[in-house]
Amino acid sequence: MSDGAAITVDEVVAWLRDFAAVMAREKDALTALDSAIGDGDHGINMDRGMRAVMEKVDAATPADVPALMKTVGMALISKVGGAAGPLYGTLFLQFGSAAGPDGLTPDGWAACLAAGVAGVRARGKAELEDKTMVDALQPAADAVSAALGEGASFADALARGADAAEEGARATIPLVARKGRASYLGERSAGHQDPGATSSAHLVRSAARMWAV
Amino acid sequence: MSDGAAITVDEVVAWLRDFAAVMAREKDALTALDSAIGDGDHGINMDRGMRAVMEKVDAATPADVPALMKTVGMALISKVGGAAGPLYGTLFLQFGSAAGPDGLTPDGWAACLAAGVAGVRARGKAELEDKTMVDALQPAADAVSAALGEGASFADALARGADAAEEGARATIPLVARKGRASYLGERSAGHQDPGATSSAHLVRSAARMWAV
Amino acid sequence: MKKLINDPADVVAESLRGFAAAHADLVRVNADPAYVVRADAPVKGKVGILSGGGSGHEPMHGGFVGRGMLDVACPGEVFTSPTPDQMLEATKAVDGGAGVLHIVKNYTGDILNFEMAADLAREEGIEIEAVITNDDVAVQDSLYTAGRRGVGVTVLAEKIVGAAAEEGQDLAAVAELCRRVNAEGRTMGMALTSCTVPAAGKPTFELGEQEMEIGIGIHGEPGRERLPLASAKEIVERLAGPVIDDLPFASGDRVLAFVNGMGGTPQIELYLVYNELAQLLEARGITIARNLVGSYITSLEMAGCSITLLRLDDELIRLWDAPVLTAGLRWGA
């Protein structure tokens, strides 16, 4: 894909496929993170969800990005459960709604991500530093938009977004959780990286990998 | 006590007290033996029973050996439970019945033990080499009688009885149990010493210690 | 991981099949989406009572489906809340025209999924009320947490509210009753061991031979603090104390005392705990008018217990005593 050209459905599918593979690979690691401050299922949930997504998408790939993202969001909502199901589901649903039917440019992609993150925040009511996936997603969305605004290539913008997401995820380590299951632990939640922020960083890194050239 | 002289109630009480102390000390060891081929309570049962016996006896020591042994037997029957309760209870009840009211000589003592062992066998229907307390008690009763018959002192006779009991207990190790809980294990019961034979050997050794001089 | 299972991925589905086979007189089980519904649903004109949550808490909720309690239960994956589409189908299966009450335990996942489900059901013209239970005093109810977890009171609420619906109370009344039960109940739990989520394959947390977790939830979450193992008497004080002080329960109150096992603790211990609790409450002048002792809201094979107190009045006692006919709770029928 050259800069400014339309992002194809196939590319978005490839992004999702990469993310699904990462979720399968990182399942145990994510679950271990969730065992420390949650209930030990985040990796299992995400892996189950992304498997269901790829099955649906591979059975009949929707024609455009909005339709694709609706399929993805609904599959996650109906297969993941827990907090991550509705939150990731909303992320993709809002991403798709923002995409519109007329093809997607890098700027459009960035706006979609921002819309998705806004959807997550509206649903989960989490602020930055509540130690949730928002701590990876919001910096990522901001970084991609900023980079494109500064004239960076889509590849570079996504790389900066992925870096920001990973940094955001790492920055959850010292935080005391204020949302989700981890908040029950109070001070004991500090010292562990948030599992949802970690899976979110993987999502953005998958995008960076997909559109790397 | 000089040979041929009457055995006093106090001496019998001292024998029981020694046995009670041994049961307290050997509680865990007996329970470990019972864990291997039974249900892990023999030491606990015997310790509970002998504590109850000594409490009863110390509160009001019966005047003669038959009365004493009836108290002992009934206390064991009502406090031990399991297989050991009725079996040890019967041992002491029959010992007491055989004693008669007129004082006890070493020969009488040997006859009482034989009667007790016969009672155990009648109640439990165990043969020699069934891997039970009978494998310690029967050789002990036989050895004491034989030694006295050969003119040995009471002290020597009891020492030989205790040796025979311990040897009998050790000889249960290779046996496959045919009575009691251990028989459920079939071949797997071989290779472990029988807990009841072990506590019985302690009982005879306590007697040997009591009347050592 | 030592469990009586086949493939860890199939645990919930296979267990539900067994449940369906064992209790065909009481319930029907729908496989996909998964729900357990009373055999005679929908009951016309009766408010439907729906609850749901992750699996691994059995008998809650499937074991409470039947006459006088739940109309339908939605089991999620182990410790993972069920999904909106599942809740929607379940809601439709029990809508007898009088609306459906959703009883939701306060966990972010449950809340989010139930919110979506309620939206979907309302779009289909079904009246929905959702009541959130949040009785766990181990968690501070503050801006800095997701709020208190819904635990033991959920079981009691399902029984009492189920009785009210059975006798024909309308949706508003049943929802109000459910909120009242939640408001009058408090719980705190502890663990002696962790549990193992089948798909994870190893214990959620590790506890030393001489340690216990106080203030746990029901999902194998670590608790508020880890303390040296203590006697049942001390443990009861540590659980019942905060429970009593929080409402607070006062001398003269009549309560339902609920000693709950976490799944791996045998009855002999639960009754021993109840003995301590009864003494403690008597010393405080609190009367146990009703009690429940057993493993009703569990965390797989976790060893441990929770103590729930619910303040009773004559109305709640009447509804508690009303007949109930489910796999997990049964009396008067």
Place this chain on the structure above:
Amino acid sequence: MKKLINDPADVVAESLRGFAAAHADLVRVNADPAYVVRADAPVKGKVGILSGGGSGHEPMHGGFVGRGMLDVACPGEVFTSPTPDQMLEATKAVDGGAGVLHIVKNYTGDILNFEMAADLAREEGIEIEAVITNDDVAVQDSLYTAGRRGVGVTVLAEKIVGAAAEEGQDLAAVAELCRRVNAEGRTMGMALTSCTVPAAGKPTFELGEQEMEIGIGIHGEPGRERLPLASAKEIVERLAGPVIDDLPFASGDRVLAFVNGMGGTPQIELYLVYNELAQLLEARGITIARNLVGSYITSLEMAGCSITLLRLDDELIRLWDAPVLTAGLRWGA
């Protein structure tokens, strides 16, 4: 040892106090000698049903005392049979003039103590029948063993015989019925973990992470063989196979299928096991007419299960379905 207890020596007594407090509507508990007796005992003209055995198997037997099941239960120390004096007092407490049935599980200790108790009771003029249950197919019934252990069928016998006594059958009939139930039932059990006797403080046996014991009893005895951990499906085959072959149960038979938890196994697994059992029996043409799934005859906190099959006829079904009102089993009342 991680248990919710105080002094290990007081576990049974304290747990009984809790049981008494929790179920004062159903039973009275005598502390010394220990027995749990139904609140309205003795019932005049009714055969008294007594059972007893070591503690640690809860709800058996105390949890089965009440209308339609046991009149009285004698709990021994943990895994230790109760004593003759205790059984005598319990017998007297339920003698309504029609005699008393002693239901005895086949263990040397239980047999010896019950024999003595029966002698004592007869001396006091009470008619006694004793029936021994010995349904455990894991043990060979031969001269080389103490015979088969009494396990799961005991629970079923207590329910069925209790119903017969409740409807006024006489001692001979009730004893004969009990022998018939025992003759028609078979059981086999397995363990994933050992249990720990409180007074012993450590596990009775050690099992590796990848091992299981097949053919265990209910006292933490090691079983017949130690095998690598297997799937629920294979385990069910290993338990149900010998059970079916022993009676033998045949195609066309109607059975009561009883999946019992050993104390530390959660319901989600027991229903999964039941699912496997139902499939296996269906494939063999055996019809499950009634079922029972839960932890009813346990070994403290042991993880594992047992499978019991009881061949039914219309009479046994009628008695099984009859009302029962106890802490551990309750229906129709």
